[in-house]
Amino acid sequence: MKCLVTGGAGFIGSHLCEHLLQNNYQITCVDNLITGSLRNINHLVKHDHFTFINHNITTPLSHPEPLDEIYHFASPASPVDYYKYPIETLRVGSIGTEEMLNLALQKKARFLLASTSEVYGDPEINPQPEEYWGHVNPIGPRSIYDEAKRYAEACTMAYHRKYHINTRIARIFNTYGPRMKEDDGRAVPNFIKQALTNTPITIYGNGKQTRSFCYITDEIHGLYALMQSNYHLPVNIGNPEERTILDLATIIKEMCHSKSPFIFKDLPTDDPKQRKPDITKAKEILNWEPKISIHDGIQKTITWFSQNNL
Numbered sequence: 460m461k462c463l464v465t466g467g468a469g470f471i472g473s474h475l476c477e478h479l480l481q482n483n484y485q486i487t488c489v490d491n492l493i494t495g496s497l498r499n500i501n502h503l504v505k506h507d508h509f510t511f512i513n514h515n516i517t518t519p520l521s522h523p524e525p526l527d528e529i530y531h532f533a534s535p536a537s538p539v540d541y542y543k544y545p546i547e548t549l550r551v552g553s554i555g556t557e558e559m560l561n562l563a564l565q566k567k568a569r570f571l572l573a574s575t576s577e578v579y580g581d582p583e584i585n586p587q588p589e590e591y592w593g594h595v596n597p598i599g600p601r602s603i604y605d606e607a608k609r610y611a612e613a614c615t616m617a618y619h620r621k622y623h624i625n626t627r628i629a630r631i632f633n634t635y636g637p638r639m640k641e642d643d644g645r646a647v648p649n650f651i652k653q654a655l656t657n658t659p660i661t662i663y664g665n666g667k668q669t670r671s672f673c674y675i676t677d678e679i680h681g682l683y684a685l686m687q688s689n690y691h692l693p694v695n696i697g698n699p700e701e702r703t704i705l706d707l708a709t710i711i712k713e714m715c716h717s718k719s720p721f722i723f724k725d726l727p728t729d730d731p732k733q734r735k736p737d738i739t740k741a742k743e744i745l746n747w748e749p750k751i752s753i754h755d756g757i758q759k760t761i762t763w764f765s766q767n768n769l
């Protein structure tokens with residue numbers, strides 16, 4: 460099988476490439492390194508079945524070889540990153556997605572979109588099933604990401620309906636693990652870095668907002684199962700174990716045997732108050748559910764950060 464992975468030098472993309480190599484795929488990884496790093500794929504580039512192309516996917520990509528599958532993961536994903544690159548985020552979600560859908564059409568390839576729980580915005584119902592249409596501020600600071608992904612979903616469905624492309628839409632919920640950037644600003648790397656260095660742990664708001672954290676290997680297995688399925692409507696892929704941010708910070712502080720105090724800072728505008736995937740569809744259609752406990756996943760991540768970053 461020949462596949463193309465956009466955003467393959469990023470956190471999730473690099474783990475996906477690794478998994479696909481283990482499953483005998485021939486991979487073309489396309490990334491412009493705006494938020495990713497060659498460090499994430501250094502161990503893959505020597506592999507015969509792995510090719511890296513440094514390219515911005517909002518411009519046409521010449522790819523003469525046949526393709527069976529396209530995994531479209533390119534996009535800044537951390538709030539700190541997408542605030543820094545607002546226009547790039549809008550463009551990769553819109554123009555970049557269209558470019559990749561056109562490539563899928565040309566190659567008759569399957570196409571999987573890495574969408575996000577952010578399409579639900581600041582949800583009014585909890586947990587969120589795929590049928591929920593969301594509660595998104597269309598002009599707020601997060602809209603550059605949320606609306607780009609909502610457009611990407613609409614575009615994917617339009618190509619499916621009009622051209623009968625074999626498409627998949629994964630709504631990915633908060634995922635964490637090794638290779639997250641130490642400074643990408645997301646809760647897990649921030650808390651681990653702060654706890655390991657005994658510096659204050661920054662809690663935004665009162666810390667009672669919730670998230671549901673999925674370990675990277677679980678996430679990859681769910682994404683791969685979705686690509687292999689025959690289901691073209693969106694599927695939530697995440698861990699339904701919901702916890703408050705204060706709870707997450709406490710777990711990380713204890714597991715790092717840290718002396719860090721908690722300090723409370725302003726809650727970013729439109730920061731969702733609650734988030735938990737309803738994964739009934741993933742269980743029934745993909746026969747998938749996460750297996751790694753928060754303690755095991757956080758331990759593996761702390762170990763990686765200790766050995767690689769700090």
Ligand code: NAD
Nearest residue numbers: 466468469470471490491492493494495516533534536634
């Ligand atoms: P990441 O920033 O580590 O990876 C994104 C990759 O895309 C980077 O390597 C970046 O350089 C590349 N990229 C961005 N714009 C590009 C462009 N125009 N052309 C080529 N490459 C480009 O982020 P991540 O956490 O690995 O997220 C990967 C995907 O999964 C994103 O689409 C994101 O929206 C989605 N997602 C992630 C999470 C999560 O918790 N990590 C949650 C929901 C959705």
Ligand code: UDP
Nearest residue numbers: 538644645646647649661662663668704730
């Ligand atoms: N958060 C926090 N302190 C930090 C980083 C994040 O309290 O140092 C909070 C953030 O406000 C949000 C939650 O943790 O409520 C998850 O944030 P993250 O950036 O990891 O992901 P997202 O907001 O995209 O779910």
